[in-house]
Amino acid sequence: MNAQPFIDAGVKYTPHYFQVPLNYANPDQGSIEVFARELSLVADGDSAKPFLVYFQGGPGFPSPRQNGCNGWVKRALQQYRVLLLDQRGTGNSTVISHQTLAPLSPQEQADYLAHFRADNIVRDAEFIREKLGVEKWAILGQSFGGFCSLTYLSLFPESLSRSYITGGVPSISRHPDDVYQATFKRTMDKNQAFFQQFPQAQQMCQRIAEHLLENDEFLPNGQRFTVEQFQQLGINFGMSDTFLPTYYLLENAFVEINGKTQLRYEFLNSMLMEQSFHTNPIYAILHESIYCQGFASNWSAHRVRQTRDEFNYQSGKPFLFTGEMVFPWMFDQYENLKPLKQAAELLAEKQDWTPLYNADVLANNKVPVSCAMYADDMFVEMDISRETLGTIPNAKAWITNEYEHNGLRADGERILDTLIAMGEQTAATLK
Structure with a gap:
């Protein structure tokens, strides 16, 4: 698809479409399309700010359709270009719905859907990073997007400069x-x-x-x-x-x-x-x-x-x-x-699900990880999140009862600002 960039409220929106393997372990099984929308300040011109990639919660929901320079995006654009990723199967990516799955048998549906978890979402992001010629970028994961963040830290930590997580630190081993x-x-x-x-x-x-x-x-x-x-x-x-x-x-x-x-x-x-x-x-x-x-x-x-x-x-x-x-x-x-x-x-x-996390890699983490944990979170249990972070060096948690699970949407500018500052403190200790 050949979509054109546009400008709104001082922000330039640039669409990107990528053909990626359905199954990275066997690329001969065909490809799907993955969409990502790049946001940058018009005032920045062609400046080469680093990228911040956003992983949406869910699973199964596209990135937000940003309306105005506000919320966490406003804070992010001060120092990043933002890449809003429509995770495979959602939004403007090759979509999964009852309509698109209808021609497939139940076994074919199950086999196809098995390729739409966090590991392949992260592989898509890594594919895009290489296509864009980016050496390293930062990631922001909300809820299930935080699960994707730990998968990224497990599979491709050398590609990341920072990781920010809001309401989404999973167990890496529990049932x-x-x-x-x-x-x-x-x-x-x-x-x-x-x-x-x-x-x-x-x-x-x-x-x-x-x-x-x-x-x-x-x-x-x-x-x-x-x-x-x-x-x-x-x-x-x-x-x-x-x-x-x-x-x-x-x-x-x-x-x-x-x-x-x-x-x-x-x-x-x-x-x-x-x-x-x-x-x-x-x-x-x-x-x-x-x-x-x-x-x-x-x-x-x-x-x-x-x-x-x-x-x-x-x-x-x-x-x-x-x-x-x-x-x-x-x-x-x-x-x-x-x-x-x-x-x-x-x-x-299905029992033969592939690993989503690598405990050994996470135990040697060198990427500054900053997490907002919500003490009363109804979806992601704080005690389990703290258990996980206890195994990951250079990961810090801001534990607060000021917000529910949707804190990033409710007060994103403040939350991301806090996480960025935490990341800078962690990075300083690594020098």
Whole structure:
């Protein structure tokens, strides 16, 4: 594709398209396209500022479409050119969706999708670095992007000058069961905080849940709406300032039509808009595999949930929201995931996942790594993150309870500024 650069609000946006191997271990299997958008200040002209590559959270979401010189990008552009990478399968890269996967058999779908994890995302970035003729660059990873950052530090540390991570330091060895044991506890904490602030919301939620058990309600895409889907609204509790908007949704859930109670179209449409799995199936189908190295996930979150019966709603029991978890029933209920059910089962049972991290390389790390860890993070457990950082030299953590998981979006300029300063301090000690 031949897209042209453009300028907006003093920032030049330059598109780049790259043909990369689908499978770096066997390039004969064909290629896919990967898109990256370069941002630079118009005032800089042709100056050769170093690059900062951004790895988006997810998995399965494209880089942000920047609108204005603001947030973390504003701080980054003071000393970097920014490269916003649409990770393979997302955005303007060769996309993965229920549409593009439809011609493939379930086994072909699973085999194809197995090449879309962090290791190959990082190999794509390394391919791009070489194509651009860059000796070293810095990386910024948010959430799952932080997982990609540790993979990059494992595979190609000599290509990195700095690593900045926000809300995304994973375990490099633990099974996902450990992760979900921790995140279910955090999710319970968020539920308790929400219902403590809005006690009346518990009755509202139970009323909605009971209505869904007794009546068929359908989302605007024709999908039957269920209690389990409603519970997934709790994923928002991992972000800042979401309690009050959630309450507003609940208090306007119902409408009376000819004496019959039903869910309002506005409410049902809002519920559909919350289901990003329809447009970003990687987020569902590869979610648990981001933790897997030489073992299968076997629907880890589902199995852990069965040990936490309070999250399985029944009439007369308190209602609880769930969080950032993927469950097998989703591939029976979500319209755009139904065609991927068999592939999802194959990937959940897959044991021969390649390593994502190299503990020996990380134990000898020489790249300054600066991390923002959020003490109350609902998605990435702080204690597990600290455990990992304890094995990586030249890695520093800023632990704060000022932010939720979306800190980079909420106050990115300050957060990146803090991480850059930390990186400079670490670099000074290495000289």
